[in-house]
Amino acid sequence: MGEILKTVKLTKNFGGLSAVQEVNFSIEEGDLQSIIGPNGAGKSTFFKLITGEIKPSSGQILFSDQDITALPQTKISHLGIAVAYQITNIFxxxxxxxxxxxxxxxxxxxxxxxxxxxxxxxxxxxxxxxxxxxxxxxxxxxxxxxxxxxxxxxxxxxxxxxTKPKLLLLDEPTAGLSPPETRQTIELIKKIAAGLTIILVEHKMKVVMEVSTKITVLYYGSLLVQGTPDEIRNNEEVRRVYLGGVVC
Ligand SMILES: Nc1ncnc2c1ncn2[C@@H]1O[C@H](COP(=O)(O)OP(=O)(O)OP(=O)(O)O)[C@@H](O)[C@H]1O
Ligand SMILES: [Mg+2]
Structure with missing residues (x-):
């Protein structure tokens, strides 16, 4: 199996703001890893960097050991990275x-x-x-x-x-959905996760805890911790900065 995607000190500055700051992220092939973090933590920016929609200020992105940092968006898409978040993808x-x-x-x-x-x-x-x-x-x-x-x-x-991706990025696929619709989408994610590597950005902690093999926490652009759902749930720092002491 091995790592399918890895970022090395990935950084994106918008003027004086570091939206993504020296992030060393990795995901193994076949995993479903979630990225959580408060609003403005840099989650969507991180996705845009991976798909090549925006270019990093510094750092590298490796996809199956190939350096894709400087590749155009269409090339990255042809290599097998797909994203679902923009409603505008639909005609x-x-x-x-x-x-x-x-x-x-x-x-x-x-x-x-x-x-x-x-x-x-x-x-x-x-x-x-x-x-x-x-x-x-x-x-x-x-x-x-x-x-x-x-x-x-x-x-x-x-x-x-x-597009038959090897890596699928899902940015808040249950945002604005009713509980039954959310359930339907969770079941869909579980089904497709059986044959695909997925990175999921999601605010609903119940969804995250149910489907993820691993979770990464972003906080003000920095990677705070990466671990299993149990490790994240029990991590004091995560509870303090993100979960706000809420038991999930
Ligand atoms: N094109 C841009 N120009 C300037 N600042 C930006 C740009 N895109 C994002 N930002 C800023 O970068 C930070 C990270 O934004 P981002 O959208 O990545 O957060 P997020 O974690 O996806 O938040 P949310 O949970 O609300 O979707 C925010 O402070 C945002 O205002
Ligand atoms: Mg976002």
């Missing part, structure tokens, strides 16, 4: 089915939809499998704009999965 006027299929198709750079009927069939099969996984088969012909917030968040995950 609102396309159907649910088309949204997933377009993402699956984007993976095949030399693919020509019209001349290769077999590949077309394969894409349709992959798309159907993803729709079943995210529980949106019955809405496959629905225009994406008409989906509920919860269904849209799961479609967002489906679009990320369609």
């Amino acid at each position: 609102p006027m396309l159907s649910v089915f088309e949204n997933v299929r377009v993402a699956a198709q984007s993976r095949k750079t030399t693919f020509n939809l019209w001349s290769r009927a077999l590949a077309h069939k394969e894409l349709t099969g992959e798309t159907e499998a993803i729709l079943e996984l995210i529980g949106l088969q019955e809405f496959q012909n629905e225009t994406a704009a008409n989906l509920s917030h919860g269904d849209r968040k799961r479609l967002e995950i489906g679009i990320a999965l369609a």
Whole structure:
């Protein structure tokens, strides 16, 4: 197995603010690691650095031992890192089915939809499998704009999965979801975690404690501690700065 992603002294400054400060993070292949921390801790910035959406001020990012620090976002995506957080990944006027299929198709750079009927069939099969996984088969012909917030968040995950990533970043996938929708998303995350390495940013501690193999705590841009859910739950410093003494 081994490490799939590692950051070395990763730093991002915005003017005088160190949003991410000398973070040495690592994740083993097959793990589901959560990143927690108060608002503004640098979690989303950390994700944007990994995907290449923004470039670090200093430090390195290694993906399967390859230095990806200076690579453009599209190259990083082709290497197998996908992220689900921006609702804008969804094409609102396309159907649910088309949204997933377009993402699956984007993976095949030399693919020509019209001349290769077999590949077309394969894409349709992959798309159907993803729709079943995210529980949106019955809405496959629905225009994406008409989906509920919860269904849209799961479609967002489906679009990320369609690119067949090796590493999936999920930024607050249950934000704004009702308890039943949250439960549905937890079950989905557990299912996809069986065959994929995942980094999850999540505020709901119950979700984090239930699904994570490991947890990293960020605090004002710095990595405070990395450990198993039990270690994090029982860590005095974490309780003081983040959990606020709340037992979870
Ligand atoms: N483009 C930017 N320009 C300037 N400052 C920024 C920028 N992006 C983020 N920041 C600042 O960097 C810090 C970290 O922000 P970030 O969005 O990474 O936090 P977060 O941990 O994701 O918070 P939340 O839990 O609220 O989503 C914050 O103080 C934020 O205001
Ligand atoms: Mg954030």
